[in-house]
Amino acid sequence: MTTQIKLRDCAKTFTDGTRALAPFDLTIEGGETIVLLGPSGCGKTTILRMIAGLEFPDKGGVITFDGDDVTHQSIEKRRVGMVFQSYALFPNMTVAQNVAYGLKVHGVSREESDARVKAMLEMMHIEMLADRAIDQLSGGQRQRVALARAIAVQPRVLLLDEPLTALDAKLRVRLRTEINALLRKLGITAVYVTHDQEEAMALGDRIVVMQKGEIAQIGTPREIYCKPQNPFVADFVGAANLLDGQMRDGRLHIGNHVFDAVDAFDPRHGAIIDQGPVELFFRADGLSTCDAAHAHFTGRVEAVSYLGERLRLTVSGIGMHAVMIDTHADDIITAGADVHCQINPDRLTVFPARGDSTTAVSQAR
Amino acid sequence: MSWAHNIKEGRSRPSFPFGFSRQATPGVGSPAILAMLMMPGIIIVAAFFLIPLALVAMRVADGPDGWATYFVILTNARYFASLVQTLVMSAGVTLTALVLCAVCGLFLVRNRFAGRNVLTALLTLPLSFPGTVVGFMVIMLAGRQGVIGSISDAIFGEKFVFAYEISGLFIGYLYFSIPRVILAVMASAEKLDPQLEEAARSLGAPTWRVVKDVILPGLMPGLISSGAICFATAMGAFGTAFTLATDIDVLPMVIYTEFTRNANVAVAAALSIALGAMTWAVLFAVRCFVGSSADVAPRGGA
Amino acid sequence: MRRDWKFYSQLGLTIVLCLFIVVPVVMSALAGVTVNVFQGLSSGLTFRWIIEVWDLYTASILLSLWIALVCLAVTLVTGVPLAYVLVRRPGRLTRLFEELLTLPVAIPGLALALALLITYGGVSGYRSSWLFILTGHVLFTLPFMVRSVAAVMSAMDMKMLEEGAASLGAGFWRRFFTVIVPNAKPGILAGALMVVTLSIGEFNLTWMLHTPLTKTLPVGLADAYASMRLEIGSAYTLIFFVLIMPLLIAMQTLADRGKRVSKRIETAEDTL
Numbered sequence: 019m020t021t022q023i024k025l026r027d028c029a030k031t032f033t034d035g036t037r038a039l040a041p042f043d044l045t046i047e048g049g050e051t052i053v054l055l056g057p058s059g060c061g062k063t064t065i066l067r068m069i070a071g072l073e074f075p076d077k078g079g080v081i082t083f084d085g086d087d088v089t090h091q092s093i094e095k096r097r098v099g100m101v102f103q104s105y106a107l108f109p110n111m112t113v114a115q116n117v118a119y120g121l122k123v124h125g126v127s128r129e130e131s132d133a134r135v136k137a138m139l140e141m142m143h144i145e146m147l148a149d150r151a152i153d154q155l156s157g158g159q160r161q162r163v164a165l166a167r168a169i170a171v172q173p174r175v176l177l178l179d180e181p182l183t184a185l186d187a188k189l190r191v192r193l194r195t196e197i198n199a200l201l202r203k204l205g206i207t208a209v210y211v212t213h214d215q216e217e218a219m220a221l222g223d224r225i226v227v228m229q230k231g232e233i234a235q236i237g238t239p240r241e242i243y244c245k246p247q248n249p250f251v252a253d254f255v256g257a258a259n260l261l262d263g264q265m266r267d268g269r270l271h272i273g274n275h276v277f278d279a280v281d282a283f284d285p286r287h288g289a290i291i292d293q294g295p296v297e298l299f300f301r302a303d304g305l306s307t308c309d310a311a312h313a314h315f316t317g318r319v320e321a322v323s324y325l326g327e328r329l330r331l332t333v334s335g336i337g338m339h340a341v342m343i344d345t346h347a348d349d350i351i352t353a354g355a356d357v358h359c360q361i362n363p364d365r366l367t368v369f370p371a372r373g374d375s376t377t378a379v380s381q382a383r
Numbered sequence: 384m385s386w387a388h389n390i391k392e393g394r395s396r397p398s399f400p401f402g403f404s405r406q407a408t409p410g411v412g413s414p415a416i417l418a419m420l421m422m423p424g425i426i427i428v429a430a431f432f433l434i435p436l437a438l439v440a441m442r443v444a445d446g447p448d449g450w451a452t453y454f455v456i457l458t459n460a461r462y463f464a465s466l467v468q469t470l471v472m473s474a475g476v477t478l479t480a481l482v483l484c485a486v487c488g489l490f491l492v493r494n495r496f497a498g499r500n501v502l503t504a505l506l507t508l509p510l511s512f513p514g515t516v517v518g519f520m521v522i523m524l525a526g527r528q529g530v531i532g533s534i535s536d537a538i539f540g541e542k543f544v545f546a547y548e549i550s551g552l553f554i555g556y557l558y559f560s561i562p563r564v565i566l567a568v569m570a571s572a573e574k575l576d577p578q579l580e581e582a583a584r585s586l587g588a589p590t591w592r593v594v595k596d597v598i599l600p601g602l603m604p605g606l607i608s609s610g611a612i613c614f615a616t617a618m619g620a621f622g623t624a625f626t627l628a629t630d631i632d633v634l635p636m637v638i639y640t641e642f643t644r645n646a647n648v649a650v651a652a653a654l655s656i657a658l659g660a661m662t663w664a665v666l667f668a669v670r671c672f673v674g675s676s677a678d679v680a681p682r683g684g685a
Numbered sequence: 686m687r688r689d690w691k692f693y694s695q696l697g698l699t700i701v702l703c704l705f706i707v708v709p710v711v712m713s714a715l716a717g718v719t720v721n722v723f724q725g726l727s728s729g730l731t732f733r734w735i736i737e738v739w740d741l742y743t744a745s746i747l748l749s750l751w752i753a754l755v756c757l758a759v760t761l762v763t764g765v766p767l768a769y770v771l772v773r774r775p776g777r778l779t780r781l782f783e784e785l786l787t788l789p790v791a792i793p794g795l796a797l798a799l800a801l802l803i804t805y806g807g808v809s810g811y812r813s814s815w816l817f818i819l820t821g822h823v824l825f826t827l828p829f830m831v832r833s834v835a836a837v838m839s840a841m842d843m844k845m846l847e848e849g850a851a852s853l854g855a856g857f858w859r860r861f862f863t864v865i866v867p868n869a870k871p872g873i874l875a876g877a878l879m880v881v882t883l884s885i886g887e888f889n890l891t892w893m894l895h896t897p898l899t900k901t902l903p904v905g906l907a908d909a910y911a912s913m914r915l916e917i918g919s920a921y922t923l924i925f926f927v928l929i930m931p932l933l934i935a936m937q938t939l940a941d942r943g944k945r946v947s948k949r950i951e952t953a954e955d956t957l
Contacts, residue, residue: 102849
């Protein structure tokens with residue numbers, strides 16, 4: 019029963035002329051969970067709404083569900099299940115009536131509907147809330163009802179639009195785990211929109227990273243995390259440290275130091291970067307503190323945050339911007355001290371320098 | 384990069400009228416359905432409001448003085464005097480009602496005591512009394528058999544009767560204005576943020592300063608918009624004057640007399656249009672001034 | 686809270702204002718059941734005047750109720766969809782229409798009546814029937830219905846609810862009747878009460894539009910005040926109060942309940 023979804027040449031220009039999405043292709047395999055990840059305004063919700071039938075792509079775009087062309091079908095005919103950020107539960111109905119609504123619309127018999135509603139509520143562990151009014155529910159309970167309602171109609175695809183954003187942090191993690199288990203259990207095709215990369219990593223079979231109406235990268239969480247294909251993705255998935263360098267004859271020069279074994283493959287151009295200025299992205303583990311003798315850099319500690327299992331230092335004086343360095347939790351380092359550090363070339367992601375567009379990335383964050 | 388900043392995710396808010404565009408927001412009801420939904424309302428407003436209004440405007444031109452009839456309200460001494468009288472009366476009633484209701488409305492919202500709800504309910508009682516009934520209430524109060532007359536008779540040995548004078552009319556207008564204004568005052572007083580007042584007090588402001596700097600500015604939109612409604616109602620009030628049946632020359636009475644007794648349709652129409660335009664202009668000005676926030680609940684979105 | 690002279694002076698003013706409103710109401714109610722007003726209550730109480738009013742004015746009272754109900758039906762059928770479109774599709778044209786719709790409230794009833802008379806006064810079958818009065822009432826009350834419904838509709842996230850229903854397969858009419866209308870119920874109810882109350886009490890328009898055969902309750906009232914003895918006028922007023930009071934109380938209760946509900950939503954906490 020899993021449905022494969024294909025979007026071909028889909029673009030979106032709003033009626034006021036703003037271009038929300040550049041033309042793109044996307045194939046979502048049956049039973050797969052795809053996460054659309056990106057900062058607000060990147061067009062991820064627009065893609066979701068296109069799949070739902072709430073927006074139509076510009077002329078030329080084609081959307082198919084298992085080969086059936088649904089491009090011009092309106093949402094009520096597409097049999098999608100949708101979960102909204104603010105739940106969209108009907109306040110004039112009880113929990114059970116909300117879940118039964120879609121079944122009633124589809125003409126499911128009373129007995130079957132009752133049984134299905136009961137099963138849904140049990141699956142979401144909210145059977146005791148069946149007769150409650152919506153305004154008596156907490157946010158977490160509401161989101162469970164919204165999920166139950168969307169799944170009850172056995173949709174061809176489940177669409178989740180930032181479903182956890184309105185909840186507090188602890189609840190978010192808990193529901194995320196449950197949604198993950200649910201999606202695996204149902205084996206349903208699902209599209210999940212979020213701006214939270216942790217959520218994306220936890221839920222997605224594949225992640226689509228979006229930037230300014232374009233797809234920046236599609237890949238498994240591991241690929242996105244370890245092999246970001248461009249500076250935006252690297253920056254967005256958390257490799258927030260940035261240094262400038264030079265490639266000369268396949269060797270990386272940072273300041274006066276030269277590194278040999280660097281993976282400087284540029285996936286966008288499909289070539290090894292041999293020459294020219296480069297940008298180096300790396301996480302907090304890309305640099306480590308060391309003694310003065312082995313140091314590549316010396317910087318000044320601006321701030322120290324205690325993260326429990328480790329200390330995170332904000333260090334200035336190494337690159338253009340301050341960098342984050344993690345160190346042992348039991349090190350005693352205070353703000354204002356000088357710190358020596360070493361670079362781990364294996365942890366660097368190398369991209370050709372973008373010139374002034376560097377600032378654009380930091381704005382987008 | 385420039386367009387990227389304009390993207391509002393998934394929320395196309397077209398600036399087109401109605402947003403009727405083939406692809407605006409599918410699945411929400413086609414333009415045909417929306418047009419169909421509006422049709423009965425549009426027909427009623429067009430057939431029984433717009434067209435009659437246009438015809439009245441035309442009819443004025445059929446009078447002996449042609450289009451100049453429109454200015455009769457300014458050129459004819461009797462009409463002009465009546466206009467001034469109506470304006471002064473309406474403004475006076477509005478101001479009085481605002482002051483009285485601001486005090487009582489604030490008091491009722493900010494204090495909890497036994498009988499509070501009863502007082503509120505009683506004050507809003509005449510909300511939908513027709514003008515005639517209000518006129519009758521004035522007679523009950525200040526007429527020949529009225530309470531005030533009886534009391535003054537018992538104390539001074541003389542009956543005070545003023546129902547049929549201009550002061551009686553004033554009382555009547557006040558009578559139907561109070562419920563409207565007090566409801567509006569109470570609604571905006573309930574929306575006042577008590578923290579603002581606490582902040583002002585914490586900064587050492589004495590009571591009169593708190594009232595002047597915090598409470599009154601907070602109430603102002605409500606006061607202005609309810610004042611406008613009150614003024615408009617007073618300008619057009621007819622039943623009260625009609626029931627008190629005196630020679631009080633408020634504009635609606637003049638229009639009525641011109642139309643029925645003198646069959647002077649053109650003048651009656653011209654005066655009506657002038658009256659309507661003035662009232663509407665006051666309401667419109669106030670809406671522009673205060674913003675529609677005063678009476679239109681915030682639109683969903685965001 | 687400490688109660689000082691300020692509290693009591695404000696309370697005093699409020700009570701005086703209340704007396705101003707209530708005393709004439711009570712007076713007229715009493716006068717309506719007094720044998721002879723000029724002699725006062727000592728002359729005894731009677732239902733004679735009320736019965737007399739009932740004999741004289743049954744037709745007007747019933748006509749008023751009938752017109753109010755039909756007016757309600759018309760404003761429901763036209764006003765609710767109108768409010769929906771105005772809220773759902775904000776734009777320049779809808780804004781203009783909204784402004785247009787407030788005009789019948791702003792423009793004095795007399796002027797409106799005059800316009801209707803000049804336009805349709807010659808259509809004899811229509812002019813002399815109750816439908817002519819109904820027209821005026823619909824024009825006058827429709828804005829109140831639209832306002833009331835639109836206020837509730839714009840307070841709920843209608844777009845989201847509709848998308849939710851659509852995603853579950855519901856077509857437009859199904860969404861309209863199972864989701865939009867039920868959730869706008871408080872506004873519809875408040876608007877309905879308002880329309881009925883206003884229609885029963887409408888005088889300014891009606892006085893100009895009525896014919897001797899189509900008198901409504903307030904027209905009859907004016908008639909009684911002008912030409913009958915004080916007791917009859919009072920008794921008639923009493924009947925009007927009895928008719929209108931339940932509507933006013935219902936409106937107040939509805940408003941109070943609305944306030945309580947919105948408070949409950951604010952305090953819903955997150956306990957999973």
